[in-house]
Amino acid sequence: MGNKLKYKILASFLLLVSLLVIAGTVSIIEFIKLSKTVTAIIDDNYKTIEATKTMAESIERIDSGILLHILGEKEESIKIIQAADIMFIESFNVAKNNITEFNESIYIDNITENYNIFKSYWINNLYQHNFQGDLNWYHNQIHLSFINTKQAITNLMYINQNSLYNHSTQLKEKSQRAIMPGIVSIIGSIVFLVMLNFFITKHYITPITELSEAIKNFDKNDKYLHSNINSKDELKKLETDINNLITKLQYNKI
Amino acid sequence: MRTEVIYKFLSYVLLFNAVFLFIAAAISLFYNESSAYPLMFSGFICIIFCALPFIFVDNIDDINFNEGIAIVVISWLTTCIIGMLPYLMWGGEFSLINSWFESVSGYTTTGSSILNNIEGLPKGLLFWRSSTHWIGGVGVIIFVLLILPHATSSRLTILNTEINELSKANFKFRAKKIIQVLVIVYVGLTALQTVALILAGMNSFDAINHSFATIATGGFSTKNSSLAYFNSEIIDYIVIFFMILAGIHFGLLFGTFTGRRENIFKSKVVKIFLLVLLSGVILVSLKLFFSGTYNFMDSIRYGAFQVISLGTTTGFANADSFAWPPFTHIILIYFTIQCAMMGSTSGGLKFDRIYLFFKSLKKQLTLIKHPKAIVSFKMNNIHISDHLETMTLVFIILYIFSFFVTTVILTFLNVDLYTAFSASIATIGNVGPGFGEVSSLSNYSEIPSIGKFVLTINMLLGRLEILNIFAFLILKRGNF
Known part of the structure; x- marks a missing residue:
């Protein structure tokens, strides 16, 4: 194989192609990993962070509703609290069904526990009692459980935010890993082409030029061409064929 | 070409x-x-x-x-x-x-x-x-x-x-035989050390990595705190033993293992090299003990490890030598300059050249006294030609000049003098750790980018024997 010109050229181009194919494959694999990380950020962390925000907003609305109740707006407050409670439960279920971090279920259980305590203070009392102007009730029971629930929600948000930060750091590294094979391949291809150009010039262009010079300088007294082709490929064969032709012509002349 | x-x-x-x-x-x-x-x-x-x-x-x-x-x-x-x-x-x-x-x-x-x-x-x-x-x-x-x-x-x-x-x-x-000897000793020592470290309790991955780094007199560890991470006397002494072997001429090691005439026990250069190392160990250990840095046994353990680590250009650390008394720094800097023996895996100036320098000095002093005397100049009973003597002395001057230039460049880049000087000699000697910001348990991350590049040139000069690089550069200009 090594002695055939066409195989040598084919092998050289195959090498170049394999460089690009390997670089492309590695880039594709890294980009797949990259997209998985993006999906992880959106699915695992962003969804829960949004749910915790809604949960925090819901309990703040419940807290505002209770304060409205104390101010005497009983019907209005019940409407707000009921809507906020539904909103809380919906967002809580989103977070509960999206446990992706280590020990995240403990944080969810903590929210459940604190929200149940918080809810137990107002769920029946709002309908059965009139707390107008009763700030002691709010201060002794509602406020502390509200703060605890909010803290439990914030804790869940923090672990997801930390994970989000870690994922985005990974994202940066993975994007670099996806890009690098491309950059290395571009530089590699240029170096490869310079080398290929050197070998083609040295092994094919130079012998052809030498052969051409030898033909040009061929004298009628010469018995064969004086070229310096040392290869065993088609160019050497061409030189041999020319020499054979010269021999035949000289023989015929004689 | x-x-x-x-x-x-x-x-x-x-x-x-x-x-x-x-x-x-x-x-x-x-x-x-x-x-x-x-x-x-x-x-x-x-x-x-x-x-x-x-x-x-x-x-x-x-x-x-x-x-x-x-x-x-x-x-x-x-x-x-x-x-x-x-x-x-x-x-x-x-x-x-x-x-x-x-x-x-x-x-x-x-x-x-x-x-x-x-x-x-x-x-x-x-x-x-x-x-x-x-x-x-x-x-x-x-x-x-x-x-x-x-x-x-x-x-x-x-x-x-x-x-x-x-x-x-x-x-x-x-x-061909020289190459075979080099590779046999190299692979053999690596295998032996790996087994020894595994037996001493190191896991196989760390043992292989540390053996690679020891026998090559490199110094890369798999741990942030180098050998100090393992805090094991037996591991320290195993590494010390193999660092010494890696710093000795491989031909002489081969001769020793195969019972040849050219062995480490007959070589005067090896004897003096080991004697100088031992002197360094004693001086540093005594200073560590009398300054109250460590107890007696720890002074020997840490002193010996650091002296041999730098004296063989390995660069492992089992303690933060930067925190030691200044006297020990001077001794350690000397060993960073001296490096290990020719024919070993170490780079840098190499002990044989320093030995040859002193022999040459003695010869010149004799010639001053007796200008017409014919002074025989031998190392390990091998005649040293005038050409080799001159080349060695030129090498020493170029070596000193190179790390001086690097120190100047680093200080120009606002690296403090102590760090710049020790980083220059530690890199051209292929040792690794220096003092100051680049001490044994620290790293080179704080050196400016240009400084890092200059230090890599230093490393190549040290490894490739400066004269080869200069010869190559002259060759490129077509004047060789």
């Missing part, structure tokens, strides 16, 4: 690197690490580039001296470029200059690192990092010469370039 001949030899160098890149990639794949693809891709790049000369260039036997120098110097540079690819592609702390620094530091067996968190690296990359030491330790081209099937005269020419004339004095073999 025939370019295709250089390409052909480079292709073997790339092939050898590719083998280790694929082993490292396999480790990464086994542990499902992020470094698997960068390592694998770098391996494929090596294969693709090494295939091209195989297609076009036939086997070459004869090469001339100029080609020999070019092959050695370009092989080292190409290897360092290939070595940085996995780091660069993996990312993390590895910027372009940091990747280059880590690669050059690895291959030249310097062992200086820019990494703040070594333990954060994937196992595959850690293995590659240690492999660069092992490949560079005995010289990548030596491995290539061993596997070359038809290269009798090429082998001799390249060997003459890669191995110093002083070093060859203790090799009483033909070129």
